[in-house]
Amino acid sequence: MTSFQPLRSVASRAFVLDRNDVDTDQIIPARFLTTTSRAGLGRFAFYDWRFDEHGRQKNDSPFAGVEPGDFAILVAGSNFGCGSSREHAPWALLDFGFRAVVSSDIADIFKSNALKNGLLPVTVDVRTHQRLLSSPGAAISIDLDAETLRLPDGETVSFKVEPFARRCLLDGVDPLGFLLDRIPLIEAYERESAKERMS
Amino acid sequence: MPHAAPRSLLDKLWERHIVAPETPEAPALLYIDLHLIHEVTSPQAFAALAERGLKVRRPELTLGTLDHSTPTLPPDANGRLLYASREAEQQVETLIRNCAEHGVRLLGLRDPQRGIVHVIGPELGLTQPGKTIVCGDSHTSTHGAFGALAFGIGTTEVGHVLATQCLLQRKPKSMRVVIDGAAPHGVGAKDMALAMIATIGADGGQGYAIEFAGEAVRALSMEGRMTLCNMSIEAGARSGLVAPDETTFAYLEGRPYAPSSAEFERAVSRWRNLASDAGARFDREVRIDASSLRPMITYGVSPAAAAPVDSRMPAPESASERAAAAYMRFESGDAFVTAAVNRVFIGSCTNSRLSDLREAAEVMRGRKVRSGVVALIVPGSETVKRAAEAENLHRVFIDAGAEWREPGCSMCIGMNGDIGAPGELVVSTSNRNFIGRQGKEVRTVLASPATAAASAIEGRIADPRKYLREKSEAA
């Protein structure tokens, strides 16, 4: 059964990537998608931000000096995760050590993929977002049970996660089991719609 | 009879696929009528099934194709395909194995119907009004052009559909984008799509299914409607929709998997009822005047950074826009038509259908690709390729000095090795101008097939209108 580390809370310094529309091709370039496994993708996370064409670490990148595991919280500009449906994006971020992504606005498919893998997408209001973007390295803590994010000055803001996805995240389970339990309902639906088509 | 509340196309599609309704605690259980799979986003889903000892529950509702990692060059002298890497080849082999093991039909490497996943569904008549269609691919929105609820999913969800034929989903909000008026000479579906994204923003459609309506949308061919719905995701919307009409029915009639004869008539009468009722409510409405549009290009690294081809580079206003302008090497105030072009790509699930190739050929016929420019023409499927060759379009391209390739995603995503060199400017009919999408440091300018073809001829970003006959509706 696909399961992942349950997530109740995350506390970390924030890694800030102050760009809007950070798309999935930036999170993991397409040339690394030829894998048939989901493991070990962290080394490709933000690859073209981190490395030059000779595979050397770039010094002029926001990621200069950043190693996997240094940060558990990523704060990014609006429309984070736009673009493709590749689940390799959350796999790569998780493998790089991130457990939560914070933005004013996170793309739908990315959000859905993140939630199914134990990466928490947190959408905050624009003012909080601005504050976070302007304080790289700030210590933040996120409590999924209470749905709150705590800023360094102690101020707490709340956020919302779709209740079912939140439950799965707290328990560390993929909802496949929930779906499989409903096979009889699915079979009933199939019988009904077959009848409808005949009539 | 009491009058039921008017329902939108989305409402109708949604309601008829509910296996269990949504509640505050859980999303709806939504039935999926057609599941398309390809080599990139499926291996880990099959692995998840294997881990639990599960089989594909309804293999006959699933169709596989090979498109992303496949070479577009013909096999070498020994009949070997030139894969970009051993991993790419392994990915293809993995899908072949998985489909064989689970009894899923696969359009394999030598199948005469193989092609890009969003080209083959409609072409085979599998994409039909009233269906729910998903694929581990964000451009699944394309199929909404037929009045189907179609959206992209991640690999975990691919596993859910394989195992149960259902997904857990919350109903999206509804937006109607009305494109009024008649599109002027030289303005097609791609230009409308780019104008729409520039209007509502790259995240303006987030959480919505967009229904496209209005005179200019009605006037579009099915190919044009597919281009429009294809680009919905670039505005953040997972689904695009167009209500089915005579154009839809005429397209589907006689396709291999469309209902045949008497059954077809019955299906058409069902499909007619799908259109949004008069007075249906939308959460958001946007109007665009088609008659004010001009051919469009993009100048940044988001599809929302779009402007008329005959305009100038606007001054960047934010850190993100400044970074984008620096990446694209466009100076504010420069006319776009002065920018030198290195490569042109005509293809992808946005613009690789027969009508797109006809449009490009109209521009290229009797002309030459500017020396130093590499132009790649990649048909969306084997079927498109054969049809184009039957019309001798390939001769037009080859005579112009362009390369006529085998079907696949090719330079849209560059996974098969078809990429540009660092720093090159590529005018591309695909859907994403993201940094590095077409190769490291490649600068992508999105445009219509006509604009891309004109740019190949001139070696600069070019306005296609002077190359197109008046009244240029691509059939």
Ligand code: SF4
């Ligand atoms: S052509 Fe491009 S967008 Fe379409 S399915 Fe292939 S890679 Fe995706």
